[in-house]
Amino acid sequence: KAGVTQTPRYLIKTRGQQVTLSCSPISGHRSVSWYQQTPGQGLQFLFEYFSETQRNKGNFPGRFSGRQFSNSRSEMNVSTLELGDSALYLCASSLVPSGGSDTQYFGPGTRLTVL
């Protein structure tokens, strides 16, 4: 069974631009979560989608948004990029929403660099 895939793997943007990242979960998984990882802040939860509905959202500004499609694939969008948005963005999928014993499976991440 194929794992979680994320595209693109690397991205370079300039301040003020916007970016869209994509995540394809493991087949059959309906929950997708997004995380931002930086050296200073560690792993921070962005949001979680289950069956096309946002279930949870972390403490990020409204410039960060996401959505989930009927095939469970998810996208996240960051508008008006800032230097501080440079990070590794990780996507994780699971069968059911997080919060229980179900395991989250992580993709390799998208490395975003904002210049």
Add this chain to the structure above:
Amino acid sequence: AQSVTQLDSHVSVSEGTPVLLRCNYSSSYSPSLFWYVQHPNKGLQLLLKYTSAATLVKGINGFEAEFKKSETSFHLTKPSAHMSDAAEYFCVVSADTGGFKTIFGAGTRLFVKA
């Protein structure tokens, strides 16, 4: 409320010696606990998880962890470190709290000396 504290930001061991990575948690619920490993420029890989069954949990690559409710700890151990174990390790607590449910620790960087 939930929280997780990894007590060491860095741990250094020699190859062939035991590994101990410490994790304390706080939860008002019955949590599930996980350990993940992240190698450089890679995603996170599940090492093991505790889900209210056996308190001693065995994972991949010779790692194991013991859930101690009285001490609210879930420390990760391995009898003999290998060079390939050098990575960052994350302790995670997860519970159905009605709100945000999964909390990651700050991570522990494991160094393995030859």
